[in-house]
Amino acid sequence: MNIPVNLPLTRKLSTFVALSKAELALLDHLHQRNRFFSAGRDMVHQGQSGQAAYVLMSGWVCSYKLQPDGTRQIVDFQIPGDFLGLRSVLLRTSDHSFEPIVDIEAAEVLTEDLLEAFAQTPRLATAILWAASRDEAMVVEHLVGIGRRDAVVRIAHFLLELGSRLALVGLGDTKGYDCPLTQYHLADALGLSAVHVNRVLRQLREAGLVTFREGHVRFHDLDRLVKLADFDPAYLDHAGPLLK
Amino acid sequence: MNIPVNLPLTRKLSTFVALSKAELALLDHLHQRNRFFSAGRDMVHQGQSGQAAYVLMSGWVCSYKLQPDGTRQIVDFQIPGDFLGLRSVLLRTSDHSFEPIVDIEAAEVLTEDLLEAFAQTPRLATAILWAASRDEAMVVEHLVGIGRRDAVVRIAHFLLELGSRLALVGLGDTKGYDCPLTQYHLADALGLSAVHVNRVLRQLREAGLVTFREGHVRFHDLDRLVKLADFDPAYLDHAGPLLK
DNA sequence: CCTGCCGACTGCTTCATGTCAGTCATGCAT
DNA sequence: ATGCATGACTGACATGAAGCAGTCGGCAGG
Numbered sequence: 158m159n160i161p162v163n164l165p166l167t168r169k170l171s172t173f174v175a176l177s178k179a180e181l182a183l184l185d186h187l188h189q190r191n192r193f194f195s196a197g198r199d200m201v202h203q204g205q206s207g208q209a210a211y212v213l214m215s216g217w218v219c220s221y222k223l224q225p226d227g228t229r230q231i232v233d234f235q236i237p238g239d240f241l242g243l244r245s246v247l248l249r250t251s252d253h254s255f256e257p258i259v260d261i262e263a264a265e266v267l268t269e270d271l272l273e274a275f276a277q278t279p280r281l282a283t284a285i286l287w288a289a290s291r292d293e294a295m296v297v298e299h300l301v302g303i304g305r306r307d308a309v310v311r312i313a314h315f316l317l318e319l320g321s322r323l324a325l326v327g328l329g330d331t332k333g334y335d336c337p338l339t340q341y342h343l344a345d346a347l348g349l350s351a352v353h354v355n356r357v358l359r360q361l362r363e364a365g366l367v368t369f370r371e372g373h374v375r376f377h378d379l380d381r382l383v384k385l386a387d388f389d390p391a392y393l394d395h396a397g398p399l400l401k
Numbered sequence: 402m403n404i405p406v407n408l409p410l411t412r413k414l415s416t417f418v419a420l421s422k423a424e425l426a427l428l429d430h431l432h433q434r435n436r437f438f439s440a441g442r443d444m445v446h447q448g449q450s451g452q453a454a455y456v457l458m459s460g461w462v463c464s465y466k467l468q469p470d471g472t473r474q475i476v477d478f479q480i481p482g483d484f485l486g487l488r489s490v491l492l493r494t495s496d497h498s499f500e501p502i503v504d505i506e507a508a509e510v511l512t513e514d515l516l517e518a519f520a521q522t523p524r525l526a527t528a529i530l531w532a533a534s535r536d537e538a539m540v541v542e543h544l545v546g547i548g549r550r551d552a553v554v555r556i557a558h559f560l561l562e563l564g565s566r567l568a569l570v571g572l573g574d575t576k577g578y579d580c581p582l583t584q585y586h587l588a589d590a591l592g593l594s595a596v597h598v599n600r601v602l603r604q605l606r607e608a609g610l611v612t613f614r615e616g617h618v619r620f621h622d623l624d625r626l627v628k629l630a631d632f633d634p635a636y637l638d639h640a641g642p643l644l645k
Numbered sequence: 646c647c648t649g650c651c652g653a654c655t656g657c658t659t660c661a662t663g664t665c666a667g668t669c670a671t672g673c674a675t
Numbered sequence: 676a677t678g679c680a681t682g683a684c685t686g687a688c689a690t691g692a693a694g695c696a697g698t699c700g701g702c703a704g705g
Contacts (some may be wrong), residue, residue, distance in 0.1 A: 222541065222542075222545050224545065224549055224550075224631070225631045226631070228549045229549075230544065230545040230548045230549045232541055232544060232545075244534060244537070252538055252541070253541065290488060293488070293537065293540075294496050296537075296540060296541065296544065297466065297476055297496070297497065297540065298466075299544060300474065300476060300540065300543060300544045300547065301466050301468070301474040301476075303544065303547045303548045303592065304474045304547045304591070304592030305468055305472045305473075305474045305592060306468075307661075307662095308661075308662075339681090339682060339683090340682075340683070340684090341682080347548070348547065348548030348549060349662075349663090350662070350663055350664075351682090351683090352662090352663075352664080352665095352684085352685085353661090353662055353663070355683065355684060355685085356662090356684090356685090358683095359684085359685095370683090387468070387469045387470070551691075551692095552691075552692070583651090583652060583653090584652075584653070584654095585652080593692075593693090594692070594693055594694075595652090595653090596654085596655090596692090596693075596694080596695095597691085597692055597693070599652095599653065599654055599655085600654090600655085600692090602653095602654095603654080603655095614653090
């Protein structure tokens with residue numbers, strides 16, 4: 158067996174269950190056709206149906222909902238190793254849109270292949286269901302954040318969560334990570350105005366906690382940041398890769 | 402075949418797929434033991450695991466998360482016919498707590514029975530998965546509401562959504578519905594303070610739109626309320642029982 | 646009968662965020 | 676060069692919502 162094609166996904170699932178060589182191979186065969194999408198051009202529009210599912214190989218995507226008044230709410234970001242549109246395929250409900258934030262590469266996953274893999278190896282099925290349920294838990298956590306945390310804590314928490322997710326797939330560590338999001342993305346995700354996001358980022362920077370600049374997030378004082386944000390990575394994984 | 406035991410659930414699923422007599426019978430056999438829980442006493446605590454799933458027969462429940470600072474965020478309310486803890490059983494993750502709002506009756510659903518039913522009738526499985534995905538869509542919609550709607554619209558939207566859900570199981574109509582929630586429940590669900598909920602409810606009442614009082618919600622001008630809230634029931638069901 | 650609690654309700658003050666209206670630097674197309 | 680995006684950043688001002696500090700009525704318990 159060679160190195161798996163989709164390192165991020167394999168790595169993510171492996172932290173949850175140890176997968177055998179056969180299972181890893183199966184995971185590999187799951188994604189055949191690789192497709193490319195350009196930044197800023199919607200992959201799936203709200204209300205559209207009959208879409209394929211993907212595993213994100215490289216790049217970032219956001220899933221969002223548009224409001225009648227023109228504002229948008231970003232529900233979640235997808236990073237390499239994340240599934241994209243899994244629910245909409247299994248349950249044919251696609252109630253939000255997906256937009257690549259940078260140019261991306263995504264491996265198409267055929268529904269039948271997925272179901273077959275499920276039937277063949279329960280362990281792999283478990284792992285994938287775990288990933289799906291983690292995504293849901295993240296949405297819930299996101300809801301809590303918007304409802305009950307003020308802007309500073311919300312942003313701090315968000316940056317830590319992202320870091321934790323990225324660390325899990327080898328794209329970040331306790332020092333920081335690359336992050337192509339604009340302050341508008343943060344605003345739309347966190348229910349704030351871009352202006353206020355800017356102010357809060359400055360506060361965090363001046364407090365010597367974290368810097369978000371030029372596509373890079375750098376942690377200056379992780380411990381204090383974690384304490385400020387009340388960050389508990391338990392809902393993301395049982396290890397907590399960002400915090401040892 | 403007699404009248405199904407759990408009328409609300411049957412009614413809800415039937416609006417999505419027409420179920421055969423055999424499927425209805427199977428649905429009936431799914432819930433055997435009925436259990437009772439008292440208002441205010443947690444059924445499931447945060448972090449607990451190995452719990453059973455239930456179908457709510459009567460009464461209301463809320464699922465919520467507690468913050469380290471003591472505030473809580475209600476993620477969702479369950480009304481008769483809703484599943485309770487389905488995810489935590491299937492995926493063993495129970496990351497929030499459940500609290501009965503009034504005394505409730507809930508039918509225990511055994512995991513094996515559920516899986517067997519799934520295997521036997523794909524149509525029933527589809528219906529149940531639809532219900533689960535609808536719950537998820539509601540959480541997302543909830544997220545959008547808290548992130549991008551102001552208090553008036555948020556509350557109006559919430560009351561309409563609840564009405565729509567209740568109408569689906571025969572517990573409400575275009576006139577209104579019974580609702581045991583306190584203003585504190587609304588506040589915790591909508592990310593507001595109870596005081597502000599009170600003020601906004603007054604506004605809505607004085608504008609002649611809707612009254613929330615003494616455990617009863619009464620719509621005075623449904624059309625204007627729907628317009629104010631930008632309410633689109635499409636994500637709840639394909640018919641939209643509240644709006645004809 | 647009092648006492649205490651809870652939920653609904655209100656006025657006043659404070660503060661967190663949003664809105665408006667810009668500047669500045671960068672990159673890209675012409 | 677010029678023009679025109681876009682993203683980061685800022686100050687002044689407006690406002691929605693929170694916090695505080697109550698009142699009031701209903702209801703359960705001693």
